[in-house]
Amino acid sequence: MNLPSVDKTHSADLASWVPSALGHADFPVQNLPFGVFAPAGERPRIGTAIGDCVLDLCAVGALLPPEVLPLLELPELNALMAAPRVVKTALRHRLSELLSDDAHRPMVEPALHDAACVEMLLPMRIGDYTDFYVGIHHATNIGKLFRPDNPLLPNYKHVPIGYHGRASSIRQSGVPVARPRGQRRANDADVPVFGPCTRLDYELELGVWISEGNALGTTIPIAEAGEHIAGLCLLNDWSARDIQAWEYQPLGPFLAKNFHTTISPWVVTAEALAPFRIAQPPRPLGDPDPLPYLRDEADRMAGAFAIELSVWLTSEQMRAGRYPPLRLSRGPASNMYWTIAQMVTHHASNGCGLNSGDLLGTGTISGTEQGSKGSLIEISEGGRVPVELPTGETRTFLLDGDEISFSATATAPGRAPIGFGECRAVIRPAP
Amino acid sequence: MNLPSVDKTHSADLASWVPSALGHADFPVQNLPFGVFAPAGERPRIGTAIGDCVLDLCAVGALLPPEVLPLLELPELNALMAAPRVVKTALRHRLSELLSDDAHRPMVEPALHDAACVEMLLPMRIGDYTDFYVGIHHATNIGKLFRPDNPLLPNYKHVPIGYHGRASSIRQSGVPVARPRGQRRANDADVPVFGPCTRLDYELELGVWISEGNALGTTIPIAEAGEHIAGLCLLNDWSARDIQAWEYQPLGPFLAKNFHTTISPWVVTAEALAPFRIAQPPRPLGDPDPLPYLRDEADRMAGAFAIELSVWLTSEQMRAGRYPPLRLSRGPASNMYWTIAQMVTHHASNGCGLNSGDLLGTGTISGTEQGSKGSLIEISEGGRVPVELPTGETRTFLLDGDEISFSATATAPGRAPIGFGECRAVIRPAP
Known part of the structure; x- marks a missing residue:
């Protein structure tokens, strides 16, 4: 069975510049899960959890692999999750870089939301x-x-x-x-x-x-x-x-x-x-x-x-x-x-x-x-x-x-x- | 329980000007079921069966109650079927008139398709x-x-x-x-x-x-x-x-x-x-x-x-x-x-x-x-x-x-x- 491999995004040495991500029980930079969230009063969109924050992926679209962008259009993960593994792996690697390399912090930080202030929604449109x-x-x-x-x-x-x-x-x-x-x-x-x-x-x-x-x-x-x-x-x-x-x-x-x-x-x-x-x-x-x-x-x-x-x-x-x-x-x-x-x-x-x-x-x-x-x-x-x-x-x-x-x-x-x-x-x- | 009532659209005396509808085993003018069909090579749309034909509802949209039109936009019956009974009854009455009164024939007949030449699809987007x-x-x-x-x-x-x-x-x-x-x-x-x-x-x-x-x-x-x-x-x-x-x-x-x-x-x-x-x-x-x-x-x-x-x-x-x-x-x-x-x-x-x-x-x-x-x-x-x-x-x-x-x-x-x-x-x- 063809399984995802372990790579540098999993390294225990990797640290995020997001302070709450360090040693976070759920969402250190090694996790990078996907979800759908809505900031107060705003429309739902796709995000990644990092520490106590949620990164709005559309807001950093210009920094992501271009093949990912059409997969972020709807507020559901169905298209993104159905993408070939190579696309999902490329996105994971890029998010890992963006959230761990200080050089990206000025561009990425404005796209972070306090997780306590957003509403989480169902991540996928569930058929069955x-x-x-x-x-x-x-x-x-x-x-x-x-x-x-x-x-x-x-x-x-x-x-x-x-x-x-x-x-x-x-x-x-x-x-x-x-x-x-x-x-x-x-x-x-x-x-x-x-x-x-x-x-x-x-x-x-x-x-x-x-x-x-x-x-x-x-x-x-x-x-x-x-x-x-x-x-x-x-x-x-x-x-x-x-x-x-x-x-x-x-x-x-x-x-x-x-x-x-x-x-x-x-x-x-x-x-x-x-x-x-x-x-x-x-x-x-x-x-x-x-x-x-x-x-x-x-x-x-x-x-x-x-x-x-x-x-x-x-x-x-x-x-x-x-x-x-x-x-x-x-x-x-x-x-x-x-x-x-x-x-x-x-x-x-x-x-x-x-x-x-x-x-x-x-x-x-x-x-x-x-x-x-x-x-x-x-x-x-x-x-x-x-x-x-x-x-x-x-x-x-x-x-x-x-x-x-x-x-x-x-x-x-x-x-x-x-x-x-x-x-x-x-x-x-x-x- | 509030049930639909029997009215003139159910009268056995009613006859359609669509020749095959007369005495049709399934689809006389008293039936008027709804479905989703696609003419050969064309996009799916909502229709009504009448005799051996299918009436394209969008194609006769100008003749229908205006409140129905937004319900016909998608090729699925979900919105139309969820409409209040008064809207569905008004549509049924209008279709009954259009398909039985000869005066409407010139406007309606061009919107009929031979049922044998269209593809029928699932009528509703089925959740569960x-x-x-x-x-x-x-x-x-x-x-x-x-x-x-x-x-x-x-x-x-x-x-x-x-x-x-x-x-x-x-x-x-x-x-x-x-x-x-x-x-x-x-x-x-x-x-x-x-x-x-x-x-x-x-x-x-x-x-x-x-x-x-x-x-x-x-x-x-x-x-x-x-x-x-x-x-x-x-x-x-x-x-x-x-x-x-x-x-x-x-x-x-x-x-x-x-x-x-x-x-x-x-x-x-x-x-x-x-x-x-x-x-x-x-x-x-x-x-x-x-x-x-x-x-x-x-x-x-x-x-x-x-x-x-x-x-x-x-x-x-x-x-x-x-x-x-x-x-x-x-x-x-x-x-x-x-x-x-x-x-x-x-x-x-x-x-x-x-x-x-x-x-x-x-x-x-x-x-x-x-x-x-x-x-x-x-x-x-x-x-x-x-x-x-x-x-x-x-x-x-x-x-x-x-x-x-x-x-x-x-x-x-x-x-x-x-x-x-x-x-x-x-x-x-x-x-």
Whole structure:
């Protein structure tokens, strides 16, 4: 598989003249993610995060490779991300120079905006959204709750299980989530009732942005899957567990999931992530080999990522009492049974056409240990074991006013860590 | 529920000066569906079907209500269908006059194209596509095959079951379908194999076009659902039964369905269908009442449609031998447990935002009798009972070269019947 290479833009020695970029948890000059932002009262445009600032790419258009300019015209990344890798790499190299070489500072600095004063928007025009289920420990944990005798179904280790989600409900970090209403049926009841969800949950996932698509009726061989991946984001697949339990058979989750999905607004590019690629964790002894269409030696050796993911909760009482957010879990993104390349290849293996701007969720990423589970239904063991908050409150599921925030850091020996920015939202009462 | 009314545009006495419109099976002057077409070598535009012709609406723009003109600018119906009903009704009335009053013939006739010489395209820019499962006899029939002991799950009579489908795979009638490849596992095998689908099937459905959407976090009360329905089309939810059986648990169908979906290209409007509304068939004794959010007296009295649906098969040998298409099934669209208004209201009941141009499939519409089943898996009883073709060939599932075509007619006493146009596609070998 043809993957982006590690080059001088990744050097830990590289320093930006933007003061806040030095040692920035998410956006040092080694990251250079792309997004769409709007300065107060102005129209949206494409930008790059650097420290606590956002660089307006159009405003420095004269300094960029000329082939990039037509790709910046619309306030969406679809065209830019679908460009050949050579174009995207040239842009990355140029941005790295512009933001690290003091000589460029006079021309570039006026195009910087304070990130706290701009509005971030969805980075891509999303055609279709698909959610996978590749977090094997989550699949096992939640499978036990829904099907105690049969947690991991026989297809799981052969098929990267996925299903279609709702593109129109995806919102960028910061947009509040309205508690959904829906049908639920108590275990001891004959008939369902309709009302506000009583078991509202989050799911910790990575999102995968599609760069270039494939035509309907064609496939994406796994050796080429890397060319179709623009980059990653954080994704919160908000889930109404009571609605889900009642509606999901036989066709899968529907209203339990499609009321809202939150993503972090920056596309952390495949190029930026090159130094953080690691081998796919070996399959446990006795597990089947992937079928040939999902097998690729380069993917096996470098298809996973050294990214640590965390989930943070802040209740309304915690905010009022100025408590810091409580970390609910922490775990590595390598807890995935299938790689993102295998997800892409499987998705197109029947001729399904993907498009630039399509979004794939990995499914919830959980670990096996305590403190590494990516949803409350796992942490609370189906609502039986409450989590204690520093205020003395407890939670099995989310209450109105709770805020969930995800963070993530990619690390590698000798490399400057890079992060993903914020993926957070607060729960509002059912309207 | 506020439904379109029956008026003079529906009169059976109305006759068009377009000769082929008189007694036309699909497009008499009482229908006036909207679509997007391209004359040979020209750019796409919005049109209306009349007999064997298509009227270019932009070309007669000077004769139309002026408020309509801005809605015709793009080659998609999204803006026109999202317009207030008063605007759409005014357009319908004007088109009815222009195409029936001889005085307008000299101005209008030059804007007619021979339907055989234009290319039809997708009528709407489709944001999200959702497939429901409201054909109760299909749900029972197919439930028996997948879950013999448990065909209709406990939620079926409470929840209009639906799931998200793939918007990017929807194509207009006439576009060939490539046989998908995928994973399947034989009943007696331990491991799956990957290859061309061996149980390729169609599913007979109606498609429901959303006119005006709702904002994320808001709902569509059932009394208002009618305002959000632009019209109907025919929809073939092509299905790979072997892939489906292996992949569908626990999250529902994915690659078994998303390789291709065929729709008829004309939006038969809610206004055109006003005379063909009928009462929802009464629920069998003992069935639960719908929960209050799905209950509406006007919908119960007029939420179904008197539409007869047919499925036709033509094999390659049949085409070579000039046999007429074989009718595989015929049945009424009233074989739906939930109305299209209930589908829309349920979909938005959790705050999920619908958008103009979203498409909802009803799910397969089957009857209880022989000859009324909407898929081959039902007709062949899971592949055990072959269908005999006039050439002496037999089919349990579709072979390469087979063409499936749907047709439909809405009828009511004293009314001119109207139809939907063609929804057909031929199966091409796996690439």
